[in-house]
Amino acid sequence: MQQSSPVSPLTTDDTAVSIPPPEPPKVLQDVLARADVQINGTRPWDIHVHDKHMYDRVFASWSLGLGESYMDGEWDCDELDELFTRLLRADMGSAALGLARVKLIAEHLRHKLFNLQSKNRAFEVGKQHYDAGNDVFxxxxxxxxxYSCAYWEHAQTLEEAQFAKLDMICRKLQLKQGETLLDIGCGWGGLAKFAAERYGVKVTGVTVSKEQLALAQDRVKGLPVELLLQDYRDLQGTFDKVVSVGMFEHVGPKNYDTYFTHVQRLLAPGGAFLLHTIGIASTSQSTDPWIDRYVFPNGKLPSAREIATAVEGRFIIEDWHNFGADYDRTLMAWWEKFERAWPELESRYGTRxxxxxKYxxxxxxxxxxxREGQLWQVMLTHPQRQDTYRSLR
Structure with missing residues (x-):
């Protein structure tokens, strides 16, 4: 898919100035060759460099430098999505050189040694990302x-795919009229509203974003839904069912035991808990420094082993459903909608x-x-539950 860019070529009196591209360093060309990517090549996934400063930034901080350089217009690519697919398949993170490699190791150790998702940091991601602007979302x-992966098995549009995902969640939870549902990470209240309207349940939801909460409360008016600006560690009460969609990525490994222990306390003995989260293959996979700085600060994706270890002794795993391939299609659908809307957003947000x-x-x-990333729905039940759970799709 050909991607447009808001960056114009260098002009003088409306006449394009032809500037030869800077000569790329051979060492970088050799590294990119592993992914079948060329600098200033002719294929849609090749990188086109406008400013040689881009090379210094990449060598200094690797993926962080690559992303910041792109934000500043120092390079472009017609198909960024395909470029990243190739870079990730070739494990380009392990190819970092010199100072960039040292920085990546330091970043990995920072996540490993420190609790970046402690209670006093819980609202940072809300302020930086989810409060970016309700009009954008x-x-x-x-x-x-x-704002999570849609389910495309029988869907043709984003609207249909998100409806299918919400209904699948409610059916997996086996929601019944009059039950209480806790939504940890309720976003703009879409799932809470859906469950209350279509399944007749009473919903309590929490978010760490003030902007999300303000819009969500307006959307659920007149329904048995209570939405709060609150960290999950402060939740109290007992609920028949619990759901968490796209929030566990912000919990962090040092808090997994606390998280699952707390959810178990909140869940009624006969209850069920659906955890919807992005996942990775190995605990050795690091958080991308660019994503950490500009999109989801302090985030850390879980591995299957980390989830299973933390769940052990607290819940029974009834079902583990992976539909990670659907997130690719969801993200591309979001991009198409965002790009169409950009003329109305441009004056408020700007080119950077x-x-x-886009990046x-x-x-x-x-x-x-x-396939570096997966999307899991893990169906868990309270260990005291007596009824047999039948998995649904």
Whole structure:
């Protein structure tokens, strides 16, 4: 898919100036060859460099430098999503050189040694990302503003795919009229509203974003839904069912035991808990420094082993459903909607935000297309539950 860019060529009196591209360093060409990517090549996934400063930034901080250089217009690519798919399949993170490699190791150790998702940091991601602007998310998402992977098995549109995902969640939870549902990470209230309207349940939801909460509360008016600005560690009460969609990525390994222990306390003995989260193959996979700085600060994706270890003794695993390939399609659908809406958003956000948002969505699409990233729905039940659980799709 040919991607447009808001960056214009260098002009003088409306006449294009022809400037030969800077000569790329051979060592970088050799590294990129592993992914079948060329600098200033002719294929849609090749990198086109406008400013040689880009090379210094990449050598200094690797993926962080690559992303910041793109945000500043120092290079372009017609198909960013395919570029990232190739880079991730070739494990380009392990190819970092010199100072960049040292920085990546330091970043990995920072996540390993420190609790970056402690209670006093819980609201940082809300302020930086989810409070970015409700108009951006309204333009990009479906009508219910569901900001997580859609389910495309029988869907043709984003609207249909998100409806299918919400209904699948409610059916997996086996929601019944009059039950209480806790939604940990309720976003703009889309799932809470859906469950209350269609399944007749009473919902309590929490978010760490003030902007999300303000819009969500307006959307659920008149329904048995209570939404709060609150960290999950402060939740109290007992609920028949618990759901968490796209929030566990912000919990962090040092808090997994606390998280699952707390959810178990909140869940009624006969209850069920659906955990919807992005996952990775190995605990050795690091958080991308660019994503950490510009999109989801302090985030850390879990591995299957980390989830299973933390769940052990607290819940029974009833079902583990992976549909990670659907996230690629979801992200591309978000991008198409965002790009169509950009003329109305441009005056408020500017070119650098556009390039940052495009880079974010495209690198995430490549992450799932390369199969580096997975999307799991893990169905858990309270160990005291007596009824047999039957898995649903």
């Amino acid at each position: 309204e333009a990009m998402l479906d009508s219910r503003m569901i 935000f556009y390039r940052m948002w 974010y969505l495209m690198c995430c699409a490549g992450f799932f297309r390369s």
